[in-house]
Amino acid sequence: MASELAREMAAAARRSVLEVEDAFDAEMFASWLVSTWNLGPGALIDTDPEEKIGLRVVAALEHAGDARALAALRAIEAVGSDLVAPASGRAADLLVGAGVAEPAWRDDLGAASGLRALIMRDTVFDDAANVIVEFERPGNQPYVVTVLIDHNLGGIAKDFIVGSTLAELKEAIARVPEEAAGTSELRFEEIGLAEAAARCREALWRTEHTLEAPVSDDFKPQLAAVAAHVRALPDDGETYEPEEVPDSERQAAFDGFLASPEAKPFRDRDDAADLAMLAVDYCADHLEGEGRPLRWSPVVVELFMTWFLPRKVVREPEFFERAVPELLPAWVRYTGRARRIPEAAIEEAAAAVPAFRGEMLALVGDESAWGPGKALAAAAQDAEVDLTDQAALDAFIDDYNSGLAA
DSSP: OHHHHHHHHHHHHHHHGGGOOSHHHHHHHHHHHHHHHOOOTTOOOSSOHIIIIIHHHHHHHHHHOSHHHHHHHHHHHHHOOTTHHHHHHHHHHHHHHTTOOOOTTGGGTTOOEEEEEEEEEETTTOOEEEEEEEEEOTTSOOEEEEEEEETTTTTEEEEEEESOOHHHHHHHHHTSOHHHHTTOOEEEEEEOHHHHHHHHHHHHHHHHTSTTOOOOTTHHHHHHHHHHHHHTSOOOSOOOOOOOOOHHHHHHHHHHHHTSGGGGGGTTOHHHHHHHHHHHHHHHHHOOSTTTTSOOOHHHHHHIIIIIHHHHOOOOHHIIIIIHHHHHHHHHHHHHHHHTOOHHHHHHHHTHHHHTHHHHHHHHTOGGGSOHHHHHHHHHHHTTOOTTOHHHHHHHHHHHHHHHHO
């Protein structure tokens, strides 16, 4: 079955490679080809598709033995994995030794070098950052490879833009209608090539290690080519890791809210402090981007209400039914004012609270949506376990886990 599938893939590759005109086209073609056997980020499989399918495709191309097969092999060699690329190169060398002519663009494969790098972000909500690297290749105009890094989903790489010039990219952004751009205020900032490489490597690693990462439709077919471009950038050992939010900043945000005009109507309520601390810790521990723990956007509100609270937080039903809808808009307005973002943006984020109330309440009541930690805490609460008694808690956890294993 695998061998037959590999032969079909090799035949399709030999047909498609006829449309390749230059080295850039070849790398994008090979990136698509590699994606057809790679199950992608976060996939849980019993066998290695590179070994099961990829090496068989290489073998089928070698067996075909013609110029089209050689072109496909050279393209795979340029962007393939550490397993498949060397095998493809060896197979290509054998065909050349047998007299098959190299493709005209062979020497330009892997020849792209970075010229400059920028980071583009929205200074209002900062839900994502676009790392933009301009590349040049001999005899061709410069082009950009852009990696979109999602600050609300653990810093994963979520989308790519490959092939446009920097001027075209900026022009396309400038043409976005005002109503579509909303309250966004985009800022471009020059960064070093090594920093751009570190940011992209980290984001791509996070996507790879995220189960069912919510990436764009074009992500997988372009991944191998983008990764090859990132590898071509300077690597001075620099790593990128977002700074942790210190306890002092968390406390300052918490205290600032309780002393704020927005919190004044709720100052005598215990649930105001409770919600504020949950909001602070969620933003500090689960998000990236500038301004944490005060960076609240409509998307952050949505994730807090429909993912974090239902999955992680154990409270009485009244907390979700009353406290969250009443207090969260005050928190969002306080954070927006503290960050000095436009009033329209503040209200846009605050308006997300009533919009997601119904979905939040439905998920809170759905035990299948709870995370394992919340399920355990809820079971301990139902069993009236004293959570301050470590021995009692340990005994309950042992019994709980035994019940799950039974």
